[in-house]
Amino acid sequence: MKEKPKILVVGAGYAGIAFLKSLDEECFRLGDFTIINKNSYHYHSTMLHKVATAENSGKIMFDLREFLHPEIKIIQQLVLDIDEENHTVTTEFSKFKYDYLICAAGFEKESFNLKGIENAVFIDSYIQASRICEIIKDKFTKALENGTGLSIAVCGSGLTGIEFSASCANMLKKKLEFYRQDSSKFDKFSVNLISSTPRLLTFFSEKISQKILKNLTKLGVKVTHNTRISSLEKYRVNFQNGGYLDADIIVWTAGVRGASVVSQSYIESERGRVKVDSKLKTFDHENVFCIGDVSAVSDGNGGFYPPTAQIACEQGEFLAKEFKAMLENKDFKEEFKFKSHGVICSIGHSYAVANVLGFEMSGVVPAFLKTMVEKKWNMKLLGLKGLIL
Ligand SMILES: Cc1cc2nc3c(=O)[nH]c(=O)nc-3n(C[C@H](O)[C@H](O)[C@H](O)COP(=O)(O)OP(=O)(O)OC[C@H]3O[C@@H](n4cnc5c(N)ncnc54)[C@H](O)[C@@H]3O)c2cc1C
Incomplete structure (x- = not known):
């Protein structure tokens, strides 16, 4: 045979x-x-x-x-x-x-051979993402014990950087509320998104970019525009314009x-x-x-x-x-x-922006669509069972 x-x-x-x-x-x-x-x-x-x-x-x-x-x-x-x-x-x-x-x-x-890149963590695999989760939990607990704060720098404002920043700010807020921290302390726990462009996700219209910024800000994410990163140190992100940002955790999402x-x-x-x-x-x-x-x-x-x-x-x-x-x-x-059928970017759990078949939209509908895309994939893997997972 x-x-x-x-x-x-x-x-x-x-x-x-x-x-x-x-x-x-x-x-x-x-x-x-x-x-x-x-x-x-x-x-x-x-x-x-x-x-x-x-x-x-x-x-x-x-x-x-x-x-x-x-x-x-x-x-x-x-x-x-x-x-x-x-x-x-x-x-x-x-x-x-x-x-x-x-x-x-x-x-x-992609680190673009940036000096000091070894000081950052990356969301490029399940294992790395789980590691970031552990680092955040650990540093958060220590910050509460010591009465200090926690600053997270997110380098790169593509889809990954924006979705992570929003999700991270949400998590910090929920944790602070869970541990019954006074709201005056919330400011010490920050997520800082560093973007090299003058507005976010330039493949969307100006209006949608503004909505992304508004919703990130509402969640507590501080966005720095038009800023290129020149190097990283253990707890510092240096900018090409001579400025810098001190951070307890540096997450690299720039490519x-x-x-x-x-x-x-x-x-x-x-x-x-x-x-x-x-x-x-x-x-x-x-x-x-x-x-x-x-x-x-x-x-x-x-x-x-x-x-x-x-x-x-x-x-x-x-x-x-x-x-x-x-x-x-x-x-x-x-x-x-x-x-392309379009692109959806989630900002937190129940809000997203999207361009689907040439139509831009924002709010719960694109957030729901994104969930549906995920469920569709689950169904490809597991059949009907995938729908309820
Ligand atoms: C946070 C985040 C959000 C995103 N959001 C979107 C989105 O909304 N829409 C969208 O379209 N895209 C999105 N993307 C991009 C999308 O995830 C990728 O384009 C997609 O995963 C590519 O699929 P792939 O099969 O080529 O590779 P991968 O999903 O990267 O899978 C590759 C597999 O190969 C394995 N592998 C790699 N090297 C080796 C090796 N040497 N030996 C053995 N195994 C190996 C890896 O372990 C992995 O299992 C997002 C990405 C991230 C990180």
Whole structure:
């Protein structure tokens, strides 16, 4: 009997999981599928700010065995190298041969070689987000015991920085109320968001930016605009304009890049992102595909689509169709085309701003829509059960 082609997926984020969850029984009969991930679980990366602030809202982490097809081999190891010439992936413990590789290793922090970056913490994985949560809890308790305060600096005002700041300010307020602290003390506990731009999230209109600022301020977040960071020290953020901000915790949210396993391997990439064609294949290797944050898909205007969970899921689903056709020896003429449905940014638990299909909105409706997007993903993983998690 002819041996089944070995299809190896690296990374159990949105892209890798969307691919595997979109395959059907016929695919598993014809192909041999393996996933290698450094953890035994998948998590909602878009909800990591909630892990960092212990915001309790739905299930965030899922055991891979809980929802993957039993035919898929699951290897929990860290991939160290991808050798496209010899069709081999090397992990910390072993080597794996493949006929087709799907690299979906996702994002990690981009530090831009900033001096003193080691003094910051990052929201770039479930483990790191949990660590931030522990650090905040610990420093908060000590601040109460010593009668001092707590200053948290959030460097970078993209989606992650804004969602984290809002969630963090909420958490501090709730904790202070829980410990029955006098409201005069609240000012000593601050979240400071440092933004390099004159207004927040410039892809929204001026009006929506103002709403974001208003709601952040209402939650107690202090926003500093137009300020570039020059370096970090243990408890200080230095600005290019000569100013500085002292902080007990520095959270770096100023950028992401593709996972380092890509830049460390021989695949040609820029900031860990590999250019792919309309079939999501890399240009140099016929049997290597990149999806999610490690891929760079042309937007048709000389640039690339920004890496998001939305495009990662669509790529995974598209690639599943492509593999099904390939395994069944059928022609596959379709090309990957991305059309963004929009973007939603939550500011606290029940408020969000959004641009959905070109319409801007704010308030509880986009907050609800964001929850629905999360539930939809849960359902993709677990079926109807996912709706109530
Ligand atoms: C706080 C936050 C909020 C966000 N909000 C939004 C939003 O509202 N909307 C949106 O569209 N996007 C949002 N994003 C971006 C979105 O999360 C990413 O674009 C998305 O997660 C990319 O999916 P992925 O599958 O490519 O990678 P990931 O989700 O990063 O998954 C990659 C997987 O690969 C594994 N891995 C990495 N390296 C290795 C290795 N060497 N060996 C083995 N395994 C490895 C990782 O452990 C991980 O499980 C947000 C991101 C953050 C951090």
